[in-house]
Amino acid sequence: MGHGYVTLVSADGFEFVVDEEAACVSKMIKSMMQSSGGFSERRDNKITFPEISGKILEKVCQYFYYKLQYTDSRDSVPEFKVPPELALELLMASNYLDC
């Protein structure tokens, strides 16, 4: 994987390549990437989430970029839209990822 990027892999095998900066919106991923060695995740910059489906993980990545874009922004912040049928799973994922 390219420098400065990290690949997040969902339970059903979908891969999402995101900026490290974006992925670090998740405090859980951030601490994983900062820990010095031990994690195989650090070496190939690929993190698998056996409990998160591709549909949810894509929404999570969209949230990372939304958050980066509008944190400290003076412009009006649009609402981050979540389809009601994803709400519960997304809540569980955000709890797990700490974001």
Next chain:
Amino acid sequence: MYVRVKRARTTMFLHVEPTETVLELKAKIQLATDGDDCPGGYPPSRQKLLVGPGWHSALEDARQLQELKVENDMCIALVLLNKVEPPEGSPEGTEPTEEWEEVRIEEPGASEPAA
């Protein structure tokens, strides 16, 4: 803003400016795809980016993203130029041809209810 570049089961989230050209976006894709399974990444000349219904319109290298109405969070399909080996039985010395792969994007299905 960012765009989502999709091919098969992979989605790349890439930061872009509306004033950037398509070629600059392709250079970012090359950087993001550089890794063990593809040293050096996909060169821009072997990438084609498609948008619109049925992914029918290709983005031209020299145009700016804003001219092409590329917006935040938009999905863009990536296809690659592949080498096709000549079929068996071809006369010796037949050069491999190159052709663009078909658009192939797998979307995550309806999510399973949480256990």
